[in-house]
Amino acid sequence: MKTDAYTPEAICKCMGIASFDDDPACTESAEAIRLLLMPSFHPEICITFMPDKVSVVCARAMIWRQFEPSPMLADRSEGGMQPATFAGLLGSMLPSVTSPDAVPGITIDGMPTQLLHFRAGALALKVGGNGGKKGDYSAFIAHAIAVSWDSISSAYCRNALAEAAEYVGKSLPRLPEPQRKPVVETVVLGLEEDRAQLMEALRRKYDGSQ
Helix, strand or coil, X not given: CXXXXXXXXXXXXXXXXXXXXXXXXXXXXXXXXXXXXXCCCCXXXXXXXXXXXXXXXXXXXXXXXXXXXXXXXXXXXXXXXXHHHHHHHHHHHHHHHHCCCCECCCCCCCEEXXXXXXXXXXXXXXXXXXXXXXXXXXXXXXXXXXXXXXXXXXHHHHHHHHHHHHHHCCCCCCCCCCCCCCCCCCCCCCCHXXXXXXXXXXXXXXXXXX
């Protein structure tokens, strides 16, 4: 995919998320942290933390390898979160982003990230870079992945998080995965506006919003 098309907004929409930085899940929460992980050799992951829960969305294949952004199959899992755990996450985040040691830009061998912090529905912080195995920023990424892994139950999402954790020097267990049901993929032809309307209608039907 062309690098100018590989944006956090496009990645999230490929995974069926309404928006990266204008998602009601974040803007309607009293406070939220959103972390987008883009491993060089594994599918993308979006993690959203709120004071009482965490949501994880994992692409089943690498969006980066598509010719252009298009809808992708994704695994989803949600779990509860204690306010103290969320507060601890915030506490480890703030020192790491005041002077982040992450390497900016897209890298061939690493894990670019984008981090958002929402407060009272407004975007309070936006920072990103390539998390390595050293430094405060990477330590926070590792902590956030571990908290997510502990909070959800989906073996698919937990294993995706375990793969991402290795990029920041964190080792997490792999779990046996249930056999997946067969999936039939459909190509939608037509004008872009008509295709967008149809895909939005399908998204609303199957995510339970209607």
